[in-house]
Amino acid sequence: MSVLFSRINQQTSLQILGISLCALIFSHNAAAESSCNTKALQGSWELQSAIYRDQHGKVVSEIKDQQTKSRKLIAGRHFSFITWHPDGKFEVAASGSFSTDAKGYHEQVDATSLPRLQGKSYHFQCQIQGDKWLHQGLEDGIQIEEHWQRVSAVHQ
Numbered sequence: 001m002s003v004l005f006s007r008i009n010q011q012t013s014l015q016i017l018g019i020s021l022c023a024l025i026f027s028h029n030a031a032a033e034s035s036c037n038t039k040a041l042q043g044s045w046e047l048q049s050a051i052y053r054d055q056h057g058k059v060v061s062e063i064k065d066q067q068t069k070s071r072k073l074i075a076g077r078h079f080s081f082i083t084w085h086p087d088g089k090f091e092v093a094a095s096g097s098f099s100t101d102a103k104g105y106h107e108q109v110d111a112t113s114l115p116r117l118q119g120k121s122y123h124f125q126c127q128i129q130g131d132k133w134l135h136q137g138l139e140d141g142i143q144i145e146e147h148w149q150r151v152s153a154v155h156q
């Protein structure tokens with residue numbers, strides 16, 4: 001009887017080890033795929049959708065269905081973006097420097113068409129999966145969630 005329990009324990013241990021290894025490999029691949037770093041961000045991106053919530057979680061603004069268009073270019077350690085309306089009417093532009101680290105994506109605005117953005121710093125949680133970029137963070141008490149789609153990548 002003890003031989004039977006020993007075999008069952010060995011099989012169970014091997015199954016648990018196999019499941020653990022699969023989970024480890026999956027989590028490593030998922031982390032590598034979703035890593036947000038300077039190299040992965042290089043290129044041009046277009047805003048697909050955005051949602052902005054107040055401190056109580058109430059939606060205060062939303063961008064969907066290309067109501068507002070925005071393009072962000074990232075090259076080296078610099079970014080620039082321009083936002084306009086579908087009819088071509090200009091809304092805002094800004095540029096500056098950015099960095100990434102374990103805490104996410106950080107922007108420092110150096111030049112902008114909106115005086116209230118001048119000199120601002122933004123800190124976003126960041127996730128990239130394939131050609132999709134999600135970043136979330138706070139701006140003046142508003143929770144920002146933006147979904148970007150890669151338009152082109154920089155080949156190095």
